Amino acid sequence: MSISADRFWRENEAVLAEVMPQLQVQRDNFYSQPDWDVYQLHYTSADGMWLFSWLSVPKGDGPFPVIVRMPDYGSVHDIVYTSLRDRAVVMNPTYRGQRRSDHSIQAKYPGLLTEGIGDPSSYVMRRVFVDVLRAVDVLYEQNLAQIGKMAVIGAGLGGSLALAVAARRGVVDAVAANTPMALGNPLAFEPGLAYPLAELNDYLRMYPDQRDAAAQSTADLDPLNIASQIIAPVLLSVGINDNGSCPVAFGEELASLIHHCDLRVYHGASEGGGHEHAQIQMSWLSDKLGLG
Amino acid sequence: MATQQDLEAFSTQVTCPDDFDDFWSGTLEMLSGISLKSVITAEPIRSNDDVHVFHVTFLSLGGLEISAWYSLPTKGDGPFPVIVNFPGYKSEPPVRRDWGKKGVAVLSVAVRGKLMSSSEFNPGYPGLLTAGLESKENYGYRGVISDCVRAVDFLHSRPEIDPERIYACGSSQGGGLTLITAALRPEIKGGVAGYPFLCCYPEAMTMFQSYPYDELACYARAYPGDEEQTLETLRYFDAVNFAPRIKCPMVVGIALDDEVCPPETSYAAYDALTAHKELWLFPNSGHGNAHDYPGQERAWLENQIGLTAVGS
Numbered sequence: 001m002s003i004s005a006d007r008f009w010r011e012n013e014a015v016l017a018e019v020m021p022q023l024q025v026q027r028d029n030f031y032s033q034p035d036w037d038v039y040q041l042h043y044t045s046a047d048g049m050w051l052f053s054w055l056s057v058p059k060g061d062g063p064f065p066v067i068v069r070m071p072d073y074g075s076v077h078d079i080v081y082t083s084l085r086d087r088a089v090v091m092n093p094t095y096r097g098q099r100r101s102d103h104s105i106q107a108k109y110p111g112l113l114t115e116g117i118g119d120p121s122s123y124v125m126r127r128v129f130v131d132v133l134r135a136v137d138v139l140y141e142q143n144l145a146q147i148g149k150m151a152v153i154g155a156g157l158g159g160s161l162a163l164a165v166a167a168r169r170g171v172v173d174a175v176a177a178n179t180p181m182a183l184g185n186p187l188a189f190e191p192g193l194a195y196p197l198a199e200l201n202d203y204l205r206m207y208p209d210q211r212d213a214a215a216q217s218t219a220d221l222d223p224l225n226i227a228s229q230i231i232a233p234v235l236l237s238v239g240i241n242d243n244g245s246c247p248v249a250f251g252e253e254l255a256s257l258i259h260h261c262d263l264r265v266y267h268g269a270s271e272g273g274g275h276e277h278a279q280i281q282m283s284w285l286s287d288k289l290g291l292g
Numbered sequence: 293m294a295t296q297q298d299l300e301a302f303s304t305q306v307t308c309p310d311d312f313d314d315f316w317s318g319t320l321e322m323l324s325g326i327s328l329k330s331v332i333t334a335e336p337i338r339s340n341d342d343v344h345v346f347h348v349t350f351l352s353l354g355g356l357e358i359s360a361w362y363s364l365p366t367k368g369d370g371p372f373p374v375i376v377n378f379p380g381y382k383s384e385p386p387v388r389r390d391w392g393k394k395g396v397a398v399l400s401v402a403v404r405g406k407l408m409s410s411s412e413f414n415p416g417y418p419g420l421l422t423a424g425l426e427s428k429e430n431y432g433y434r435g436v437i438s439d440c441v442r443a444v445d446f447l448h449s450r451p452e453i454d455p456e457r458i459y460a461c462g463s464s465q466g467g468g469l470t471l472i473t474a475a476l477r478p479e480i481k482g483g484v485a486g487y488p489f490l491c492c493y494p495e496a497m498t499m500f501q502s503y504p505y506d507e508l509a510c511y512a513r514a515y516p517g518d519e520e521q522t523l524e525t526l527r528y529f530d531a532v533n534f535a536p537r538i539k540c541p542m543v544v545g546i547a548l549d550d551e552v553c554p555p556e557t558s559y560a561a562y563d564a565l566t567a568h569k570e571l572w573l574f575p576n577s578g579h580g581n582a583h584d585y586p587g588q589e590r591a592w593l594e595n596q597i598g599l600t601a602v603g604s
Contacts, residue, residue, distance in 0.1 A: 029514075030510055030511075030514050031418070031510055033501070074382070074383060074384065075382075075383075075384050075407050076382040076383070076416075076417045078382070078503065079418050079503055081501075081506075099416060099417070100416075106407070108407065109384040109407070110338065110387060195386065195387065202337050202338060202340075203337070205337075205340070206336065206337045266583075267583060268581075268583050269583075269586075271580075271581045271583070274577065274578065274581035274582070275547070275549055275576060275577045275578035275581050275582075276576065278578060278581075
């Protein structure tokens with residue numbers, strides 16, 4: 001890891017440590033089901049930002065395995081949906097700017113990827129990574145369910161967030177990252193990419209004198225920085241036609257740096273392995289979490 | 293995974309209300325009484341060598357201001373053929389720059405409730421599917437559908453657009469809205485509806501426990517006495533009832549392992565089409581992730597617009 005990236009993570013951990021989560025839990029009677037309860041969690045992150053998370057808890061006695069599904073790049077993070085939710089605690093946390101976590105910052109799509117990028121101290125995406133660390137920490141504050149093994153999963157930006165959490169939190173037992181966004185990697189600024197990464201080149205075309213500042217703001221977030229710190233096994237999928245989130249060369253380099261990485265390369269684009277991989281991932285997660 | 297035989301054997305309980313056409317002609321009449329008041333603002337940061345990108349606003353049902361991304365080719369004076377792109381349920385409308393090089397304009401609509409169009413109506417996701425279900429007049433989708441109609445009105449008002457070459461596409465909710473809008477606006481000359489949502493609500497809400505349809509199941513559980521009224525409202529917003537009213541060529545794309553929009557329900561909308569139609573079935577694919585779908589959609593639209601022959 002670069003000295004700068006190491007400092008970034010240490011400083012943000014320190015910032016997080018100074019903010020109490022102030023966790024508030026509310027059962028959602030409307031969306032709770034006969035076989036699982038749905039909760040709305042509210043808690044604070046760095047800068048005192050209030051964040052929201054969906055949490056579903058199976059009926060019955062724990063401990064339950066946990067799946068944390070990281071949010072992708074978009075305004076909405078789903079209410080919990082996975083066929084495993086009757087056997088596992090599932091958390092879908094949002095980051096600042098997404099709906100329900102937008103009291104102070106309302107993210108724009110496109111737009112968030114370059115919000116404040118002219119200065120590392122104002123670049124919103126740096127705090128987005130902190131927000132999901134806080135979400136995982138909150139899981140250990142709640143008393144709704146005893147939790148067992150933990151998997152973090154995600155696609156696109158959510159894939160990168162899942163990898164970052166696994167690198168920073170030793171409690172993670174498995175990671176499934178689909179087409180993790182190459183934010184922070186120099187290739188993300190190249191012209192000719194599709195959205196969302198194309199937002200970066202849009203910015204440079206508009207503000208060419210900001211190239212160095214933008215590179216500095218994003219560099220610490222490059223998943224390559226933290227790849228070697230991930231101890232948990234990783235299932236990684238990429239699509240050979242993806243030029244908007246995880247170009248295949250980036251995905252292959254990332255996989256090469258992770259200790260235990262099962263890389264799957266598909267003929268898709270940003271959907272990665274699509275339906276085929278979704279089935280593989282479900283089976284893989286069930287195995288890693290002991291869900292049978 | 294469903295088979296084509298499963299789809300063909302499926303029969304929906306959805307029927308068309310007697311006053312369906314009156315309800316929608318009344319809604320269109322209300323719309324026609326609202327001035328469009330469109331405003332077009334350049335978005336230089338999103339523009340490139342192929343397209344000029346603009347942020348557009350116009351007024352829709354209830355006087356709500358609706359936004360859209362409008363991409364015009366940089367080369368040529370027009371009038372340009374255009375594709376109106378309807379959004380998915382929870383996703384924000386994309387800036388479409390991929391058609392500019394082909395000389396095709398794109399309007400990507402942020403229906404009410406999307407971030408750019410949420411100042412006066414913002415039920416959220418989940419939330420939209422059940423907002424105002426107590427009556428057809430107040431149901432949120434009356435406004436959403438009106439916003440799509442207004443998008444076509446906007447294009448018709450533009451001198452740079454060829455009014456004879458307006459096409460529509462979208463996936464999931466965008467697929468449902470493609471079907472519905474094509475029924476209400478004969479100015480649309482063809483469309484591609486992928487994995488269409490908004491079809492066969494009574495069945496769709498019980499076939500899988502997946503959102504968004506599960507919002508309806510949650511609503512039914514929360515308000516058990518309202519089920520009859522709820523289903524009555526939804527009859528006016530079911531793509532199956534719009535499908536026979538479509539006069540232009542239409543494609544319906546269905547993933548046979550779709551656990552979000554059950555394939556049987558999407559097929560029912562296809563089956564109800566009476567104009568020229570095509571069915572694309574994608575085995576071993578789920579909701580929105582058939583690898584071949586984007587390429588087929590592009591080829592079909594290029595052919596309809598008159599750019600190339602399919603397969604060339």
